[in-house]
Amino acid sequence: MxxxxxxxxxxxxxxxxxxxxxxxxxxxxxxxxxxGPNGSGKTTTIKSILGITTPDDxxxxxxxxxxxxxxxxxIGVVMDTPLYVExxxxxxxxxxxxxxxxxxxxxxxxxxxxxxxxxxxxxxxELSRGMRVKLQIAVALSHxxxxxILDEPTSGLDPIARDEICDLLREFVIDENKSVxxxxxxxxxxEKVADYITFIMNGKIIYSxxxxxxxxxxVHVAGGLSDLSLEQKRLIIGYREHGTGFEGMLDxxxxxxxxxxxxxxxxxxxxxxxxxxxRGKDHD
Amino acid sequence: MTKLLQFARxxxxxxxxxxxxxxxxxxxxxAIFLSIINGGAASGLGVGAIIxxxxxxxxxxxxxxxxxxxxxxxxxxxxxxxxxGRYMFFLIFNVVIIVCAVIVGxxxxxxxxxLGMEVNSVAIEVWIALAAVFVxxxxxxxxxYFKLGYTKARFIILFPIVLLYSLFFVALMLLRDAQIMxxxxxxxxxxxxxxxxxxxxxxxxxxxxxxxxYRAAQGFYGKREF
Numbered sequence: 001m002x003x004x005x006x007x008x009x010x011x012x013x014x015x016x017x018x019x020x021x022x023x024x025x026x027x028x029x030x031x032x033x034x035x036g037p038n039g040s041g042k043t044t045t046i047k048s049i050l051g052i053t054t055p056d057d058x059x060x061x062x063x064x065x066x067x068x069x070x071x072x073x074x075i076g077v078v079m080d081t082p083l084y085v086e087x088x089x090x091x092x093x094x095x096x097x098x099x100x101x102x103x104x105x106x107x108x109x110x111x112x113x114x115x116x117x118x119x120x121x122x123x124x125x126e127l128s129r130g131m132r133v134k135l136q137i138a139v140a141l142s143h144x145x146x147x148x149i150l151d152e153p154t155s156g157l158d159p160i161a162r163d164e165i166c167d168l169l170r171e172f173v174i175d176e177n178k179s180v181x182x183x184x185x186x187x188x189x190x191e192k193v194a195d196y197i198t199f200i201m202n203g204k205i206i207y208s209x210x211x212x213x214x215x216x217x218x219v220h221v222a223g224g225l226s227d228l229s230l231e232q233k234r235l236i237i238g239y240r241e242h243g244t245g246f247e248g249m250l251d252x253x254x255x256x257x258x259x260x261x262x263x264x265x266x267x268x269x270x271x272x273x274x275x276x277x278x279r280g281k282d283h284d
Numbered sequence: 285m286t287k288l289l290q291f292a293r294x295x296x297x298x299x300x301x302x303x304x305x306x307x308x309x310x311x312x313x314x315a316i317f318l319s320i321i322n323g324g325a326a327s328g329l330g331v332g333a334i335i336x337x338x339x340x341x342x343x344x345x346x347x348x349x350x351x352x353x354x355x356x357x358x359x360x361x362x363x364x365x366x367x368x369g370r371y372m373f374f375l376i377f378n379v380v381i382i383v384c385a386v387i388v389g390x391x392x393x394x395x396x397x398x399l400g401m402e403v404n405s406v407a408i409e410v411w412i413a414l415a416a417v418f419v420x421x422x423x424x425x426x427x428x429y430f431k432l433g434y435t436k437a438r439f440i441i442l443f444p445i446v447l448l449y450s451l452f453f454v455a456l457m458l459l460r461d462a463q464i465m466x467x468x469x470x471x472x473x474x475x476x477x478x479x480x481x482x483x484x485x486x487x488x489x490x491x492x493x494x495x496x497x498y499r500a501a502q503g504f505y506g507k508r509e510f
Contacts, residue, residue, distance in 0.1 A: 029351035052510060053352045055412035085346055096297040099290050101361045225500045 002063070004028050004147050004179045005049065009175050010058035012044055017203060018043050022058070024198045024208040029176035032168055033190035033211070034183040035269060035279050036200035042183040044153050045200065049181075050077065062148070073101060076140020078150040084124050090135055091120035094142070101143035112138035131163035139166055148172060148180045156190050162186065166193045187269035197269065199277055211269075219255065220271055222247040223262035231258060238275030249275035291361060291369025292376055298346050299339060301367060311335055312388070318475060319392030320401070332385040333418035340374060341441070342423050344434040353510040365429060365501045371494075374422055412486070419490060423497035431504035 003025045010022040019041045026032045034043050047053035051069050057281055062071040082207075084093050094109045113120055116134040119129065126134060133153045140148055147276070149167070154162040166189055169180050184190060190197065190211065198208040207214050221236060224245045233239055235257055236248035249267055250258065258264070300381065349352065356366050424444045428437040457463050475481045 011397050047354075050357055051355075052357045069357070069362060070360045072358050075358070077358045079351075079354075081351070083358065085298055085301065085350050085352075086345075088297070092297065092301070094295060097359070099293065 002027050003028070003269075006061040006064060007045070007049065007182060008057075008059045008061075009053050010045065010056045010060065012048060017041070017044075017142055019048075019203045022200065022203075022205055024205060026179050026181055026196065028179055029173055030195040031173055031193050032180060032196040032198060033187070033194035034181060034198050035185065035187055035190065035273060036206075037273060038185065040199060041198045041203040043151055044203075046149060046181075046183055049149065050075070064247075066271050073143070074139070076143070076145030076148045077142065078136040078148065078153045080152040080155060082124060084135075086125035087123055087134065088117050089121050089123050090127070091123065091137065094120075097139060097143075104143050105210075106142075109138060109142035112141055120140075130157050130164075130228065133157070133161075133165060134168075137165070146178050148178075148182075148184045150163065150180065152184055153182070154184055154186050162189055165189075169193050180195040185271065185273075187270060191269060199276070200203045201273075206276060214272065215269070215278065217252055217269045218249050218250055218272060218275075220247070220265045220267045221250045221258065222261055222265075223259075227259055227262055229263070232259065238278030240278060248278075287361070287365050288372045291356075291365060292373035295343050295370060295373040298352065300344050302342065302346075311496050315385070315388045316392055316395075319389055320396050320399070322372045332388075333414060333421075335381060339377065341427050341429065341438065343370065343373070344429040348434045353508075363506050364502055367498065370426070371498055371501070374426070378415070378419065378422075384434060389399075393451070416486075416490065420448070420493065423493050424448075427497055427500040430501040431508070431510075459466040478503065487493055 007025070008023050008145040010019060013017040016032075017039070017201075021039070022045055024032075025262070034042055036158055038240070039208070044053060048055045048251055050072060062068070063074060065071055074095060084096075087097065090113055091099065094106070094113075098104045098106065110120070115133075116131070116138060118131055118138070124132065129204070137148075150169075154165055157165070169182065170193055172178055173180060182190070182194065194211050197214050199206045199213045199214070207217075218237070225241060226232075228236075228246065233246075235254045236250055239246060239248040249271060255264060295365075353366075361369070425437075425441055428441055430438070432440075460466060475485055
């Protein structure tokens with residue numbers, strides 16, 4: 001069993017949204033970034049993995065086992081807003097959660113609070129966003145979680161705090177039996193730490209594979225308005241025009257179809273999301 | 285069982301930050317004061333009942349604020365265990381409240397006697413009736429909180445209690461009719477005359493009530509999306 005998390009054909013139907021046959025797998029020792037625009041199904045997928053939401057269809061395997069809520073004890077959960085009582089102190093958080101984990105290390109928890117500069121007497125509501133994320137990571141590390149699932153942990157954080165959290169994730173996967181599944185729309189963080197990217201849009205998986213592969217699959221293309229024929233325009237993903245020219249994204253396989261003189265550059269994850277989103281709108 | 289006790293402990297941890305010394309002192313002082321001026325212990329239990337009813341909403345209110353339902357899942361609690369654990373918590377909580385009320389009542393009785401006031405000893409039936417009122421209120425409240433969550437439920441939480449009171453008054457009005465009274469007396473006299481039958485009936489009614497409340501809560505919570 002090399003996959004720590006395997007999602008197959010996950011579907012969930014809401015009145016205004018459909019999570020449609022979501023499938024991907026995360027191996028041991030890797031960090032997977034889960035990206036997509038707001039409302040694309042990231043949180044619904046995470047809630048389904050954790051068992052918070054019941055999917056209509058599909059299979060979720062955690063540590064090689066499906067439909068077993070007890071596996072959640074092996075997961076460290078970091079949400080954008082912690083699931084802890086706001087009036088608990090950081091020390092209370094440890095005291096409240098300790099009985100639920102067989103391998104809870106009290107000393108380790110205190111060590112992490114010290115390392116992260118969290119006063120054990122400070123209430124959750126008094127902590128900054130960054131500190132709240134670190135508190136959740138301290139909890140996860142104190143019960144020796146094997147999989148970290150993070151839902152938008154870095155949104156609203158300053159670059160220094162984001163960098164610190166990325167460092168923590170990198171340290172976490174030094175043990176090759178541990179993995180991280182990390183949902184975010186701040187893709188620059190993923191470019192630093194993610195080995196794999198899963199890209200979801202409108203409830204469907206657009207891509208799931210290595211970070212390098214997705215970045216090497218597309219290029220950014222720009223040029224003058226008169227450079228392209230109608231046929232060439234159709235090849236461009238998220239084609240848009242502005243005062244002086246056009247821009248969009250192109251599958252690398254189509255580069256040879258472009259005329260000389262158009263500017264071709266590398267894309268980043270942000271641009272991939274934006275252009276894919278534009279294409280989604282065009283198709284609508 | 286361990287899981288349920290763990291959950292009950294987590295529930296206590298949830299409301300612990302709000303058990304401030306000054307709050308407890310106010311409740312205690314109120315219970316003692318009311319018990320002394322009434323010359324008896326029943327008022328102590330009355331205050332206890334109010335605390336118990338307030339607290340039954342508090343676990344849900346705090347939990348809703350921090351999305352505790354999701355926390356329970358991450359801690360590997362099944363939904364049935366959450367419901368069973370919360371009922372377990374209230375069972376323990378109610379026992380603690382009753383024990384505290386008995387102590388306050390006894391203390392109030394001694395103080396009333398020392399002040400030369402008339403001390404009304406409270407019959408066990410009165411204690412049971414008061415305890416029954418708050419168990420009944422909780423049995424109605426808990427499934428509603430599990431179904432709707434705190435914010436939505438608090439607007440309708442009093443409706444079933446008002447309905448019960450209304451039914452009680454309708455029953456009283458009906459009992460003014462001599463024929464109905466005679467029929468009811470005919471049914472209840474044998475029960476009232478036999479302590480075993482009486483307490484047995486009371487026990488059966490309450491076990492049944494709590495069981496129905498518990499099953500309803502499980503049904504409601506099992507279907508909820510959070």
